Amino acid sequence: MAAHTARKSAPKKTLRGKIEHHIARKVNDEVFLTREFKKLGGESQVLRALREMVHEGRLVRLGYGIYGRARPSSLSGKTVLSSREGFLGVAQQALDKLGVEWEPTEAQSAYNEGRSTQVPVNPVVRVKGRFSRHLSYRNAELVLER
Template identity: 45%
Template sequence: MSRGEFLLDADYDSVGRTLRQLMKDRRVERVGRGQYRKAEPGKRPAITETIGAAIARKVRRSKRNVFLRSDFAPLGSYDAVGRALRQKATEGQLVQIGYGLYAKAEVSPFTGKPVPIVGIKKLATEALGRLGKKVAPSSLEDAYNRGRSTQVPTGRVVAVEDRVRRRIGYDGNYVVLERAR
């Protein structure tokens, strides 16, 4: 049963107080955010985890390197998920690479700051793919691959077929987005 089913003629706070009292009396147990069930005698109550712990578990188990804020929306409210993501960024498990974009990170042994696990070009390509944008080889990569230039591209330029109004990067290092031809 959900918390919403208890809202009869009571306000939100009184329903919360009643649910806390029922949990204290071990008549109801919490099984998730806003979800409760009738407690079974002799059985231990289900252990609920925090939003931060759920985010950490999801990031750790995922093969992806880039996460959207919307990936974590089912875990809690917009504000609560935002607080948990900022906390994970502070702890060094995630790094914000754009508006609503986060990447797996680890603490650098050289600077002591969190840095993404993979390179910035791969992060940008994966992030743009997650946002539904098509990525193509940049003009610099194309010139090098066709033999028109001997300069090796740095990998900081990504060509995008669609319009993108975001900056993707971290710690002052951003990818330059150009229009694909």
Template identity: 40%
Template sequence: MNRQSLKSKVATKIIRSRREVFLRSDFDKLAGYDQIGRVLRQLISEGSLMKVGYGLYAKARLNRITGKPMLSAKGGFAQVAKEALSRLGVKWESSKSTAAYQAGSTQIPANAEVIVFERFNRKIGTDRFELKMVRA
């Protein structure tokens, strides 16, 4: 009878999921709060996860050139940030600069920017990117 370690259970759940962003509470059924925290820290140090905020984690992969972890989402940090806001239940909308880019403008927005319609005071970001939030 094979018993999986908690780390392999969490890693399997992350790999099989279609989501890019995970909340710490997604793993509550597997073990206790402290145990999950230790496993998530191990996965971050291995490069299969990145912490993007308080209790927010995103799938990661190793960059072929630098060997450092990077977000694995096809839309990059902007996709991860928007999915994180949706997972947290925050009402948001793309900002005008992002909407202009999607409409055909040639200027690429430097940072992900969203309009937040309710009270929200969390930082979402990585070591290189940070979500800019504008109040409605």
């Protein structure tokens, strides 16, 4: 009579744990799209987990299906984007991930090339082709030039 040996299996990861693991692995990414997580679980479960992470201050919702990496502010303790490039840099990374062709505006190019000392205040990009989503963070909204 063969004795059955109980095999200990690794604890099953929750969907939330899988999402957190995916985000932790993507060290250089500041932006995450919901479609990046669709292999991990159902859409409603993924959205619920992302909503919880936003509520906890681990992510910031930037637009429909677009989330940014967040951290607590060292000054106020409130949730802020963790990107060094700020909202404009995160918005540009989101456009890249969405496959939208864009280019800096003339004012950004002039500043970056040293032809102007005027720092562009509003986040603006020139979009080539069609794009109709709204990207925003707190009071800043990405302005699209055609």
